[in-house]
Amino acid sequence: MDQFTFTDKSKKLFIGLIAVGVIATLYGIFSGQGARTWTSAMISGWFFFGIALAAVFFIGVNNAAQAAWGVVLKRVFEGVSMFMPYGTLLLLIVFLGATFHWNHIYHWMDQTLYDPSSSHYDDIIAGKEAYLNLPFWWIRAILLLGVWNLFTFLFRKRSLVEDQEGKTSKWFKKNLTLAAIFLVFFGYTIHIGSWDWIMSVDTHWFSTLFGWYIFSGIWVSGIVMVLLITIFLKKNGYLKEVNDSHIHDMGKWVFAISFLWTYLWFSQFMLIWYSDIPEEVTYFLVRLEDYGLTFWGMVLINFIFPMILLMSKDMKRNAGVLTFVGVIILFGHWMDSYFLFTPGVMKDQGVIGLVEIGMMLGYLGLFLFVVFNQLTKAPLVVKKHAFLEESLHHHIN
Incomplete structure (x- = not known):
């Protein structure tokens, strides 16, 4: 089958997940847990936005590298990338909430921190005012989100x-x-x-490795999501052009980028922990003292599972194993997103409960609804790409 059909069964499932997310959000708001609800919105908003951004990045990499193997998967990457406008809107809602002080995710937005006569004056945050000020911050946000969305649109349109x-x-x-x-x-x-x-959620803290760490996290999450959707499509009779070698290559990407993520996580953690500089090590102290078990669990999930279960060639070709590992890795990197925001906003009061899981399921439902809808708008395999024939005959011994 060349054209994807978005079945009523799938639509009902995804709408059901969205409803769960709405209920969880309303519960969080009306139970007086506004900070927790806003934080959960940022956790899942960033997680799924990052997956879409990673898909755009991978399209760019394949084009620039003139890679042939992934051409038959191009439409799946494009479908995932088209969540970008929706993810952008979800982030902007949180950003606007922070700007108008409906939430306090970004502590530095409190203007009293910059007033030397105020009891809330913070010398460290005030020293960052040239960069962390609302007008400049919004200019950067609009520029980044606008240009990323523009490239997403152009890649899709040209395809x-x-x-x-x-x-x-x-x-x-x-x-x-x-x-x-x-x-x-x-x-x-x-x-x-x-x-x-x-x-900037933890405004006093900084790490020169942080951007690379975030990049590796969204990259592996994006690859896993595309792999899971590809396996689903093949199971339902689509993408017959995708063979074991294509799946194997995707499995290798998951394996490799999981190691990259772990390397960057350990490098950042080890250097900061070993140097034991108070203003730096506090970031990890809070996470270890207040969230120790789940924090270490997140690290182990994102490293141990792909390392052990995807070591062999056969495992990288096994749809069942890849699905099992992929779902666990996605949850592990959602937990990573949780630890990026929760300790800085909720301090020691953060939990992973009904609000967090419910909103995550709601965002997942919206994400899959958008992606599946996009998959119906074009044939699942490109027709006239320069490297299509090479991709169709891709084979790894």
Whole structure:
């Protein structure tokens, strides 16, 4: 089958998940847990936005590297990437809430912190005012989100036009140029976004590795999500062009980027912990003292499961194993997103309960509804890509 059909059964399931998210949100608001609800919105909002952004990045990488193997998966990456506008809206809601002090995710937005005559004056935060001020912060946010969405739209539009017009050499060159520009822009701005929207939650703290750490987390989450959707499509009779070698390559990406994430996590943790500088080590002290079991559990899930279960070639080709590991890894990286925000906002009062899980399921339902709807808008396999034939005959011994 070439054209994907978004079944009523799937629609009802995803709408049901969205309803769970709405109920969890309303429960959090009307039970007087506003801070917890806003924090959960940021946790899941960033997590699913990051997956969409990672899909755009992977499209750019494949175009720039002139990679053939992933051409038959291109439409799935595009479908995932098209959640970007919705993820952007979800982030903007939280950002507006912080700006108008409906939430206090970004402590530095309190203007009394910059007034030397105020009892709330904070010398460290005041010293960052040239960068952390609302007008400049919003300019950066609009620039990053706007340009990322523009590239997402252009990659998708050109892919569809290429299928209609052919002229593969023309579009190949255009996409190569577009990808090169995007990757340079992305290489800088993923760091800026991670500083502005995540690291600034713990305003006193900073890490020069942080942008790379965030990048690796969204990258592996994006690959896992595309892999799980691909397996689902194949199981339901679609994507017959995708063979074991394509699945194997995706499994290798999950395995490799999981190691990259672990390397960056350990490098950041070890250097800060070993140096024991009070203003730096506090970041991890809070997480270990107040969230120790779940914090270490998150690290082990994101490293041990892919390391052990995806070590062999056969496991990287086994749809059942990949699905099992993929679901666990996705939850593990959602937990990573939880630890990026919760300790800085909720201090020692954070939990993973009905509000967090319910809202995560709601965001998941919205994400899958959008992606599946996008998959119906074009054939599941591109028709006139320059490397299509090579991708169709991709084989690994």
